[in-house]
Amino acid sequence: MLGLPKGQVFLVPWSNEWQKEYLLEKDQIQEVVGQYILAVHHIGSTAVKHLSAKPIIDIAIEINEFQDGEKCITPLETLGYAYKGTNVLPDRHYFNKGEPRTHQIHMYQSGNKYLLEQLAFRDYLRYNETARIQYEQLKQDLSTVNKSNKHKYADDKTNFVKSILDNIKK
Template sequence: MLGLPRGEVFLVPWFAEWVKEFDMEKKRIVEVIGQYIVNVHHIGSTAVNGLSAKPIIDIAIEINHFLDGEQCVTALQGLGYSYRGINVLPERHYFSKGEPRTHQIHMYQTGNRYLLEQINFRDYLRSNELARSEYQQLKLNLANVNKNDKHKYAEGKTEFVKSILDKGSL
């Protein structure tokens, strides 16, 4: 299952097909903008086996030079992505696909701290069952009380994410 209608927040149980969907989408992306790509990462909760998630595939694309992101817009639009610019989220080019939204791309310059945090947080949850379980419960609670407010839902996760990233082992 993929697709989150605009303005809604809900979670679905982790679905193994999300990994296959990421792999297929990664292949399509590499085919059209591969010359700019350093790496493509599956990030967010759909990348963590067993973690409930909003049904959107989050993709992080590493590029050598931030301005190269502008060279990728037309090709990604050809894959159905809408370019949302660089002012939606900090230090990244942001793209979304579908209505309801099924995929989103966060395009970062290699070494960007937000990219590293995304990867480190994902990897920590993948390897730490207790943290994954705590995060799962927090997300379920937040989704329940913020069904129509994605910003409050996201804000409610911030302290937990920061506490993991601050552990220093990341």
């Protein structure tokens, strides 16, 4: 199942289909904007086996120059993405697809600190079962309390994410 209706927060159990969906989308993205791409990454909770997640595929795209993101807008629109600009989330071009939303693209200049943190956090959860289970429990609790407030849901996960990133840096 993919798709999160606007204004809702809920989790679904992890699915093998998420990896397949990511790979299909990655191929389509590379077909239309491949000349600007250095790397494409599956990020977020759908990229971590056995982690319940909001049913949205998060994709990080690394580009060489930040302004190249503007050259990707029209081609990505042909795949159904809506460009939301650079002010939604820090230091990235942000796109989303579908209503309900099924995919998000976070487009970063290579070496961006937010990209590196997302990849580090994802990898930590992939290889640390205890942390993955703790994070899943936190997300389940927060999704119950914040069913219609995605910003509060995201903000309330911040301390956990920061603690993992601080632990990685040690």
